[in-house]
Amino acid sequence: MKLAGKVAIVTGGSRGIGRAVATLFAQHGAQVVITSRNKSEFEYSKNILEISGDIRKTKDVENVVKKTIETFGRIDILINNAGILPKIKPLHEISEEEWNEVIDVNLTGQFRFTKTVIPHLMKTSGCIVNVSSDAGLKSFENFEADAYTASKGALVLLTKAWAVEYAKYKIRVNCVCPGIIETDMTKPWLENDADRAMAVAEHPIGRIGMPDDVAKAILYLASEDSSWITGAILPVDGGAITK
Numbered sequence: 010m011k012l013a014g015k016v017a018i019v020t021g022g023s024r025g026i027g028r029a030v031a032t033l034f035a036q037h038g039a040q041v042v043i044t045s046r047n048k049s050e051f052e053y054s055k056n057i058l059e060i061s062g063d064i065r066k067t068k069d070v071e072n073v074v075k076k077t078i079e080t081f082g083r084i085d086i087l088i089n090n091a092g093i094l095p096k097i098k099p100l101h102e103i104s105e106e107e108w109n110e111v112i113d114v115n116l117t118g119q120f121r122f123t124k125t126v127i128p129h130l131m132k133t134s135g136c137i138v139n140v141s142s143d144a145g146l147k148s149f150e151n152f153e154a155d156a157y158t159a160s161k162g163a164l165v166l167l168t169k170a171w172a173v174e175y176a177k178y179k180i181r182v183n184c185v186c187p188g189i190i191e192t193d194m195t196k197p198w199l200e201n202d203a204d205r206a207m208a209v210a211e212h213p214i215g216r217i218g219m220p221d222d223v224a225k226a227i228l229y230l231a232s233e234d235s236s237w238i239t240g241a242i243l244p245v246d247g248g249a250i251t252k
C-alpha cells in the first residue's frame with residue numbers, strides 16, 4: 010500500500026500504459042481519476058473514477074480537476090500520460106495541421122493539466138510524473154515522427170524545469186521514457202512476426218515492454234520511495250537507449 014490516502018489523476022487512463030498505472034495505483038490504495046476522450050471499455054475497481062475530457066480543451070481539463078476536487082477534496086499525484094503517435098512520414102510531407110495536432114495533445118495538453126493541477130499540488134506537496142519516450146532522448150532511424158519527437162523531447166526538459174521551479178513547494182517532478190510497449194499505439198508495428206522480431210531486437214533485454222513495466226516505474230516515482238528524487242529522467246526500455 011504505497012499510495013494509501015493519495016488522490017491521483019492519470020491522463021489517458023482508459024487504455025495502455027495509463028490503464029496499467031490506474032490499476033496499480035488503485036491496488037496501492039490511491040483514489041484514481043482517469044481521463045480520456047472516450048469511455049474505457051474496461052471494468053474498474055470502485056476506487057477508479059472516470060471523467061471524460063479532451064486534453065486539447067482547457068474547459069475539459071478544468072472540469073476534470075474541478076470534479077476531482079469536488080469528489081476527493083485534494084490532489085496528490087498527476088500522471089501526464091495521454092498522447093498520440095502521428096502517421097510515420099518525413100518532415101517535409103507533414104502538414105501544419107498534423108504538426109499542431111500532435112503538439113496540442115502531447116505537449117500543450119501536458120501544460121494545460123500541469124498548470125491547472127499545480128495549485129492543488131502546492132497544498133499537498135504532491136508530485137508529477139511525465140510520460141515521455143525514448144524518442145525524446147535519441148533519434149531513431151526510420152522513426153519519422155518529428156512532431157512526436159519534438160513533444161517528447163520538450164517534456165524531458167520541462168520535467169527538469171518544473172522540478173527546479175516547484176521544488177520550493179516540495180513538489181517533485183520526474184519523467185519516464187518508455188521503449189516499445191505493447192499497446193494500441195504500437196499495434197501497427199507488432200502485427201507480423203518480422204516486425205515484432207525487429208522491435209524485440211531494439212531492446213537488449215530481449216523483449217518489448219508491457220504496460221505494467223512502465224506502471225511499476227511510475228509507481229516508484231509517485232511514491233514516498235522516491236521522496237528525494239526530482240528532475241529525474243528514467244528510461245524504461247529494456248536497455249534500448251544504451252545501445
Ligand SMILES: NC(=O)c1ccc[n+]([C@@H]2O[C@H](COP(=O)([O-])OP(=O)(O)OC[C@H]3O[C@@H](n4cnc5c(N)ncnc54)[C@H](OP(=O)(O)O)[C@@H]3O)[C@@H](O)[C@H]2O)c1
Nearest residue numbers: 021023025026045046047063064091092142189190192194
Ligand atoms: N506504447 C509505446 O510504445 C510508448 C512508448 C513510449 C512512450 N509512450 C507514451 O506513453 C503514453 C501512453 O501511450 P499508450 O501506448 O498507452 O497509448 P494508447 O494505448 O494509444 O493510449 C493513449 C491514451 O491517451 C488518450 N488520449 C489520446 N488523445 C487524447 C486527447 N485528445 N484527450 C484526452 N486523452 C487522449 C487515449 O484515450 P482517447 O483516445 O479515448 O482519448 C488513451 O487513453 C503516451 O504519451 C505515449 O506517447 C508509449
